[in-house]
Amino acid sequence: MTPHDTPAIDAAALAGLQAWQGRSETLHDQIVASPVRALSATLDRDDPSPAAGTPLPALWHWLYFLPHHRQSEIGPDGHAKRGGFLPPVPLPRRMWGGGRLRWEAGNPLAVGDTVERRSTIVSVEHKTGRSGELVFVLVRHEVHNARGLALTEEHDIVYRAAPQPGEAAPAPKVAPKDATFSRDIVPDDVLLFRYSALTFNGHRIHYDRRYVTEVEGYPGLIVHGPLIATLLVDLLRRHTGDAPLARFEFRAVRPTFDIAPFRVHGKPGADGKSFALWGEDAEGWLTMQATAVLA
Known part of the structure; x- marks a missing residue:
C-alpha cells in the first residue's frame, strides 16, 4: 500500500484507535553524564563537564527513556511499527x-538520578483539514526521581495524511520582528544526525x-521539533544565565528544513519571568511558538 492508498478513518476505525485511551507504560532509566556532554557539544556550548548532582x-530529559525497539520492529518510516x-x-x-511541561520546585532532575517515567495516553482525536x-494523540508523562515527582509533560503527536498531487501548502504566518535576543542556526546534516543519534531517533x-x-x-x-524547542530553551539559557524553568509550552507551526539557515x-x-520564544525560517515565516516561565 502506498501513502496515497491510506484508508479513511471512519467511525469504527476511530473507535478502535480510541480504545488506546487510558493505556499506560512505565519506564526506568538513569541520568548518566555522557549524553549531557554530547548534547552540550552538539549545541556548541562550552559547559563544565557534568558530575553527579x-x-x-530543561528539555534534556529527552536524552533518556529512549525507544529500544528491535530492528525487526521498525516500520518503513524508521519509527517502530x-x-x-x-x-x-x-x-x-x-x-x-x-x-507543555511543568517542573516541580525544589526537585530538579540531576546527573546521577535514577528516574521513572509513567506515560498515559490521554486522548485520540480525529479531524479533517x-x-x-489528521489524528492527534495526547500523551502525558510524569517523571519521578528518588525525591518524588520532578516533571510533568504533555506531548502532542500529530499524524497526517500523505500529500496529494497539486495540494497547496497551508498559508504561512510571518514571524514577529520584535525580538530582543536571537541566534542563527545552520541545520546541516551533521547537526541533524547527531541529534537523531543522541535521541536514538x-x-x-x-x-x-x-x-x-x-x-x-x-x-x-x-529539523526535529524537539531540537528546535531545545534550541529555543538554549537561547534563553544563554540570555538568562541558566535560570531554571518552571513551565514551558511550545507548538510547531511550520516544518523547518535543512535547505537554509533559520533563526x-x-x-x-x-x-x-516569562519569555516569548519563536523560530523563524529563512523566508521569514514562523516555525515554532513557545512560552517559558522562569522558576
Whole structure:
C-alpha cells in the first residue's frame, strides 16, 4: 500500500484507535553524564563537564527513556511499527506537534538520578483539514526521581495524511520582528544526525533525503521539533544565565528544513519571568511558538 492508498478513518476505525485511551507504560532509566556532554557539544556550548548532582537543563530529559525497539520492529518510516503503546494510526506522516511541561520546585532532575517515567495516553482525536485527515494523540508523562515527582509533560503527536498531487501548502504566518535576543542556526546534516543519534531517533525524515522528498513529499530534511524547542530553551539559557524553568509550552507551526539557515528568537514579558520564544525560517515565516516561565 502506498501513502496515497491510506484508508479513511471512519467511525469504527476511530473507535478502535480510541480504545488506546487510558493505556499506560512505565519506564526506568538513569541520568548518566555522557549524553549531557554530547548534547552540550552538539549545541556548541562550552559547559563544565557534568558530575553527579549537576542539574539537568530543561528539555534534556529527552536524552533518556529512549525507544529500544528491535530492528525487526521498525516500520518503513524508521519509527517502530504502529501499535504497542501508541495506537496504530494508519496515516503515514507523524510529527511532534508540541507540548507543555511543568517542573516541580525544589526537585530538579540531576546527573546521577535514577528516574521513572509513567506515560498515559490521554486522548485520540480525529479531524479533517485542508490538508486531509489528521489524528492527534495526547500523551502525558510524569517523571519521578528518588525525591518524588520532578516533571510533568504533555506531548502532542500529530499524524497526517500523505500529500496529494497539486495540494497547496497551508498559508504561512510571518514571524514577529520584535525580538530582543536571537541566534542563527545552520541545520546541516551533521547537526541533524547527531541529534537523531543522541535521541536514538530512526525517523527517516531527519536523515534520509530521498525518503523525505520522494515518499513524504517535503523539500528537504526536516529539523526535529524537539531540537528546535531545545534550541529555543538554549537561547534563553544563554540570555538568562541558566535560570531554571518552571513551565514551558511550545507548538510547531511550520516544518523547518535543512535547505537554509533559520533563526531562534526571544523577548521578555513585562513581569520579567516569562519569555516569548519563536523560530523563524529563512523566508521569514514562523516555525515554532513557545512560552517559558522562569522558576
